[in-house]
Amino acid sequence: MTAQAQKKASPLQVAKAVFWSFLGIRKRRDYEADSVELKPQQVIIAGLIGAAVFIAGLILLVRFVIGRLA
Secondary structure: OOOOHHHHOHHHHHHHHHHHHHOOOHHHHHHHHHHHHOOOHHHHHHHHHHHHHHHHHHHEEEEEEHHHOO
């Protein structure tokens, strides 16, 4: 295996890649580096966690707004 194939992404790198992908803002250089370092399982798990946090944030925001109106 080559040195790049053995490189593993840290949890912070995975979270950062998923966050920027959610926003749709990715540099080509970063995308190419991520495609070498990230494993599909890491991306799927981080994506599910990111989606859950996003949905929970929306629910809390709606409850806060509705609570203020009542």
